[in-house]
Amino acid sequence: MLRASVIAIVITASLVVRASPEPSARELHRAGVEAFQRGDYTAAAHAFAAAAQLRPDRPRTLYNLAVARMRVHDTAGAIEALRQLSSLGLVLPLGDDEEFAALREKPEFRAVLAAMAAHREPRGKATPLFTLPKHAGIIEGIACRPSTGDTFLSDVHLRCIWRRTAAGAVTRFTAADDSIGGMFGLVxxxxxxxxxxxxxxxxxxxxxxxxxxxxxxLAAFDLDSGRLLARYPLPNDTREHLLGDLTLAPDGSIYAPDSSAxxxxxxxxxxxxxxxxxxSSVFESLQGIALLDDGRKLIVSDYANGLVLIDVATCAxxxxxxxxxxxxxxxxxxAARGTAVIAVQNGIEPQRVVRLSLSDDFSAITSVTTLAxxxxxxxxxxxxxxGDGLPTVIAHSGWALFDPKKSASMSAHDVQVFQLPPLD
Structure with a gap:
């Protein structure tokens, strides 16, 4: 977690959260980058080490710490940083990294590479539920309707929503509309x-x-016909905005994190x-969102910072x-149920689906289990x-195939939807 206390200042109906004067892990990491760029590798190593003390779960900090230590010929310290990096369950191409060429014959470095290779071993279980064959879009969001058995799938590239019936028939659910952007999260x-x-x-x-x-x-569609009922744009200000997910609170409010602002x-x-x-200036790249504690709390993912718990009543x-x-x-x-949070961790290698078990008061993560x-x-x-209480996740979404520098169109691919075992 980012160990910086915050001062809450209420301005009209929103909350602005400002960081404390004490250096945060992000600020220490930035100082390390600046020192490294000017060639002061000793200062860089000290800054990265201080950042890693605050955020030992941040891969880029541990990697940069290892590189900085190599530049000051602290090979033992570099291997220790890489060992910490490997303990997070990640895979990085360290064997081909010229920064660590001097370590290639060391047994300790080979042990790190072996540990990382082991992280590629299959873990958990995921059963194919259905496939969208030869699809030329990017499937991002999914929502299941128990009353009809319908599954809705959002498409970023083709700016529409698809409906798959209980019988397996797939049709375009929403009409073509240039005023609608790419579709992301659904609820x-x-x-x-x-x-x-x-x-x-x-x-x-x-x-x-x-x-x-x-x-x-935000857009609202008729649940039976797919007709656009209303569109609620964000302000047309000088900032970029990207809404990737949303959730519906018990009082009817919609909450949506902005990945760009x-x-x-x-x-x-x-x-x-x-x-x-x-x-909040602490937010770097907001992503997913889910309700906890009967809607009294929200949990939000930040690609760079991890997970933040928010009290809905106080905004703490x-x-x-x-x-x-x-x-x-x-x-x-x-996605959440009770004190269990299921998370898609697609910003690391290998990608995975994990279960986070929270304490009874939701204030701490007591364990992390890889489901798949x-x-x-x-x-x-x-x-x-x-879906039906089972974690249901989209794979082969199409993001990995999209390269606007090569082509503005998408190549056809098979989108797969997997179902994981039920939560205990």
Missing amino acids: IDEPNQRLWAATSLMSAVAGVAPDTRSSGA PTIWRLAPGAAAPKPWIT LHWLAAPVSTTLVGIDGL SSLPGLDDLTLLTL
């Missing part, structure tokens, strides 16, 4: 017969120029537009510390849901 509001989507206009969307400034909006947005029931709910932030030898970096989609990793077909993961 069903069964009582009000609505399907909500987080949408964003950005370079991965078909027909959008690569240099387009990204913008976001350090803000969580709230669309209140009956409101005409989303309003900033919490803005509490960063969750990673248990020893685990990392919370690179988490995208979230390095299994056949389980890569290029995006968001997930609890």
Whole structure:
């Protein structure tokens, strides 16, 4: 967790959170980068080591610490940093990294490489549920409707939502509409017969120029017909915005993290537009979001910082510390039931689905268990849901195939949806 106390300042209806004057892990890491760039490798090693003390689960800090120590000929210290890096369950191509060429014949370095290679061994279980064959889009979000057996899948590239019936028939659910951006996270509001989507206009969307400034909006569709009922855009300000996920609170509010601006947005029931709910300079790349404690708390993933717990009533932030030898970096989609949080960790290698067990008061992570990793077909993961209470995740989404520098269109690929064993 980022060990910086915060001072809450309420401004109108939103909260702005500012970091304390004490150096944070991010600031220490930045100082290390600056020292390294000017050739002061001793200062860089000290800064990275201090950052790693605060955030021992941050892979890039441990890697940079190892490199800086190599530059000052501290090979034992470099190997220790790499050993810590390996303990997080990651795989990096260290054997081919010229920064560590001097270590290649050392048994301690070979032991690190062997430990990393072991992380590629298949773990857990994931059963193929269905496939979207020869799909030329990017499937990001998923929502299941128990009352009909329908599964809804959002498409970033083709800016639409697909519906798969209980019988397995797949049809385009929403109409073509240039005012709608790429579709990301989905959530069903069964009582009000609505399907909500987080949408964003950005370079991965078909027909959008690569240099387009990204913008976001929430959209509500009729749950039976797919007709667009309302669109709620974010402000057209000078910042880029990207809404990748959302959740529906018991009071009807929609909460949506912004991956580009350090803000969580709230669309209140009956409101005409989303309003900033919490803005924090600590946020770096917000991703997934899920409700906890009957809607009294939210858990939000930050690609660079891990997981933050938010009290809905007070807007208080509490960063969750990673248990020893685990990392919370690179988490995208979230789903929760009781004190169990299921997370898609697609920002590390190998990608995986993990279960986080929380304490009874939700204030701490008591354990992290890998549910599925390095299994056949389980890569290029995006968001997930609890379909029939079972973790259900999208794989072969298409993100790994999209390269706007080569082509604006997508090659056809088989999108796979996997189901994991039930939660205990």
